[in-house]
Amino acid sequence: MYHRVAEESCDPWGLCVSPAAFADQMAVLAKYRAAVDLTAFSSGEGYSKSGASIAVTFDDAYVDNLTAALPIIEKYEIPITIFAVSQTLGRRREFWWDALTRAILESATLPVSLTLKLGEDVREFAIDDRPEDRALAQNWVADEDGPRTDREKLYVELWNAIVLLPPEAQDLVTDEILLWAGASLKGPESRYPATREELSGHAGHPLLHIGSHTRTHRSLPDLSLAEQAEEIEGGHRDLEETIGARIDRFSYPFGRLNSSAKKLVEALGVDVACTSAVSAATSTMDRLALPRLQSVERDEEAFTRWLQDEHHLLLRVGR
Ligand SMILES: [Zn+2]
Numbered sequence: 001m002y003h004r005v006a007e008e009s010c011d012p013w014g015l016c017v018s019p020a021a022f023a024d025q026m027a028v029l030a031k032y033r034a035a036v037d038l039t040a041f042s043s044g045e046g047y048s049k050s051g052a053s054i055a056v057t058f059d060d061a062y063v064d065n066l067t068a069a070l071p072i073i074e075k076y077e078i079p080i081t082i083f084a085v086s087q088t089l090g091r092r093r094e095f096w097w098d099a100l101t102r103a104i105l106e107s108a109t110l111p112v113s114l115t116l117k118l119g120e121d122v123r124e125f126a127i128d129d130r131p132e133d134r135a136l137a138q139n140w141v142a143d144e145d146g147p148r149t150d151r152e153k154l155y156v157e158l159w160n161a162i163v164l165l166p167p168e169a170q171d172l173v174t175d176e177i178l179l180w181a182g183a184s185l186k187g188p189e190s191r192y193p194a195t196r197e198e199l200s201g202h203a204g205h206p207l208l209h210i211g212s213h214t215r216t217h218r219s220l221p222d223l224s225l226a227e228q229a230e231e232i233e234g235g236h237r238d239l240e241e242t243i244g245a246r247i248d249r250f251s252y253p254f255g256r257l258n259s260s261a262k263k264l265v266e267a268l269g270v271d272v273a274c275t276s277a278v279s280a281a282t283s284t285m286d287r288l289a290l291p292r293l294q295s296v297e298r299d300e301e302a303f304t305r306w307l308q309d310e311h312h313l314l315l316r317v318g319r
Contacts, residue, residue, distance in 0.1 A: 001276065001292040002058045005068040006190060010105050012142040012155070013097070014296045023072045024300040028307075029054055030076040032314045037079040037209060038249055042271035042287045054313060056080045057274060057292065059213055059251055061089065063194045066202065073207055082199075083213035083251035083274075086238030087167075090195035094187040095217070096162055099174045103181040104155040105137040114154070114180055118161040118173065125154055163254070167216040196242050203243040211249035212236045212270075219254055220261040232264040249273070255292075262288055280311045 003015035005022045017025070029035040036045065038055040045053070056073070058065045061084035073080050088095065094102070104110070114125040133149040140152055147153040158177065162170055178185055202208050214220070215235035220228055232250075240247050248271045252261065255276025265273050266288055277291035285291065298306055307313040 001274070001294045002056065002069070003060055004062045004064050004191075005072070006062075006064045010101060010138045010140075012101060012105065012137075012140050014141060014143070014294065017295060017297055019068050019072070021297050021299060021303075022069060023075075025295060025298065025303045026056075026072050026076040026078050028300055028304050028314070029056070029078055034314055035076075035078040038081045038211075038274075039209075039271050041281055041290060044283065054307075057211075057251065058082045060085060060095065060217070061194050061199060061213070063192050063198065064190065066194055066198055070202070070208065077207065079207045079209065081209045081211050081249055083211040083249075084199060084239060085193065085213045085215070085217045085253075086235045086242065087215050088193045088217065089199060089242070090197075091193060092186075092189075093171070094191045095193070096170045096174045097159065098191050099178060099187055100155065100158060100162065102187055103174075103178045103183045104151060104158065105134075105140070107181040107183050108134060110151060110154075110181055114177075116158075116173065116176065119165060119169070123157075123161070125157070127151070127154055163219050164222055167218070200243050203245060209249065210239065210243050210245075210247065211251055212239050212247050212268075213251045214253050217253040219256050220252060221256050221258040225260055228261050229264055232261065233268065236268050236270075252276075257289060280313060 002017060005019055006016045007018045008016045034054045036053045036055055038057060040053060041055060056078055058080060061082050065082050110127050110129045112127055116123050127150045129151055133151045136149060137151055147156045162173055165173060175185055199210065203210065212235050214231040215238060216231065218231055220231065223231065236247055250265050250270045250273040252273065252275055257275060272290060273288040274290050274292055278293060279291035280293060281290045293311060304314060308315065
């Protein structure tokens with residue numbers, strides 16, 4: 001599982017792999033002839049090669065998937081799946097989690113207090129921002145470290161609150177936080193999602209498959225059944241219209257699902273759906289809830305060791 005092929009100094013969720021490291025990693029998959037299309041896992045082919053098969057996926061359809069990743073996957077002939085969020089395509093703004101990172105973790109200094117209306121609640125935050133905390137946040141890995149400073153605690157609290165809001169409220173609150181932090185409302189275009197035209201322009205590309213990642217990237221288990229249907233069926237329909245072809249794969253936003261969300265996905269007739277559970281997929285697993293391994297910045301040697309030693313993949317000798 002990848003998200004972005006880009007370099008960012010602050011990347012708390014490990015979403016970025018640099019173009020150089022991504023090229024190294026694709027070279028490894030090519031050397032071991034390990035890469036298969038994701039639907040190989042629904043046909044059983046992906047499991048049958050005893051650890052040799054790896055499908056490359058990208059969540060969220062960031063523009064760099066097409067500008068930075070595509071030339072590399074073409075060079076090494078690696079099939080990929082890009083999971084797109086239909087109503088974020090072409091938006092001239094960052095995803096809310098990237099805007100939040102820019103506001104809270106990248107701003108030079110933060111004011112001492114923040115009052116924010118989050119849904120029905122008015123929340124007050126007090127921040128004791130020390131001069132060294134910004135630098136500390138640049139190397140923060142949120143999943144591993146947990147929040148260490150007021151800045152990082154604020155980031156986690158806001159993230160956990162914003163994820164539950166509807167998309168219009170997410171935009172409004174994010175803008176309010178950017179203004180409060182003294183950051184510009186407009187983030188770098190390199191962090192934007194691709195446009196519909198950019199995506200549909202690659203429909204039919206022999207290596208590039210498009211999958212659905214819902215309509216607006218809400219946390220599905222926190223929604224009503226009607227809202228889940230809107231997100232899952234709506235996003236699927238939008239995307240089929242955009243690319244003019246059937247969509248046969250799906251990825252759950254934030255990797256989160258429950259039984260009703262999975263039933264809705266199943267009703268779409270997709271062949272395979274991915275979570276973010278951290279594991280290699282095996283043949284006994286549900287093809288509508290396949291786990292994935294998140295690839296992070298690693299060079300050729302480290303990437304090979306990670307797959308072989310930690311996950312018992314790539315066990316065949318490269319040819
Ligand atoms: Zn996503």
